Amino acid sequence: MTLDANALKQAAAQAAIDYIEPWLKPDAVIGVGTGSTADLFIDLLCAKRDRFKAAVASSERTAKRLRDGLVRVLELNEVTSMPVYVDGADEINPQGEMIKGGGGALTREKIVASVSERFVCIVDASKQVEVLGRFPLPIEVIPMAQEAVLRKCRLLGGEPAVREGFVTDNGNIIVDISGLSIHNAVGLETEINQWPGVVTNGLFALEKADVALVAGQGGVTLVEH
Numbered sequence: 001m002t003l004d005a006n007a008l009k010q011a012a013a014q015a016a017i018d019y020i021e022p023w024l025k026p027d028a029v030i031g032v033g034t035g036s037t038a039d040l041f042i043d044l045l046c047a048k049r050d051r052f053k054a055a056v057a058s059s060e061r062t063a064k065r066l067r068d069g070l071v072r073v074l075e076l077n078e079v080t081s082m083p084v085y086v087d088g089a090d091e092i093n094p095q096g097e098m099i100k101g102g103g104g105a106l107t108r109e110k111i112v113a114s115v116s117e118r119f120v121c122i123v124d125a126s127k128q129v130e131v132l133g134r135f136p137l138p139i140e141v142i143p144m145a146q147e148a149v150l151r152k153c154r155l156l157g158g159e160p161a162v163r164e165g166f167v168t169d170n171g172n173i174i175v176d177i178s179g180l181s182i183h184n185a186v187g188l189e190t191e192i193n194q195w196p197g198v199v200t201n202g203l204f205a206l207e208k209a210d211v212a213l214v215a216g217q218g219g220v221t222l223v224e225h
Ligand SMILES: O=C(CO)[C@H](O)[C@H](O)COP(=O)(O)O
Pocket: 033, 034, 035, 036, 037, 038, 087, 088, 089, 090, 099, 100, 101, 102, 103, 104, 105, 106, 109
């Protein structure tokens, strides 16, 4: 039997719940990502709400889903550390560097991940790539900088497009850059972050996955980075 994409995401989410089991303690705060794979993880996490103290959400969408599942949601400013952050990705390379932000939550995702001790990435095998860039790289941009940032994207050799009708939880726009072949993810992440008007870019190389749980037809593989 061939598992469809949703079944693979479900398998990755279940593997993440099993993986974080040692950290589900009465004083633990869990960092939670955004997206369809993260949603499946949230539903499993909600069933274990009596085992940990609270969660920090990487988006309004995730906060709502957690609260609907009766999990206490804390603001990040109320938390000094989290043992784990669990989230999906749009692409992941063999080094654990990722492109994220397909759901537009990249900035809060990167902030919450930065306060967590371990980034656990949950993906189906279709997200694995040798070279990042097949998935357009999202960047969150302050609206008044839109045209200046589009020009810089073109100088990089990419083809930028403003994500139509989309506003981030922080009130900004998303620019998706197609046509990049990213061989130095740390360098590009650092460079784009320095453009005035860029809030965050979707490269997670400085903040890469410590562990990836990759669901394929043969089961879930744990990859440590
Ligand atoms: O970065 C993200 C949201 O900003 C998601 O993690 C990424 O887009 C993957 O989503 P999905 O699990 O739905 O494929």
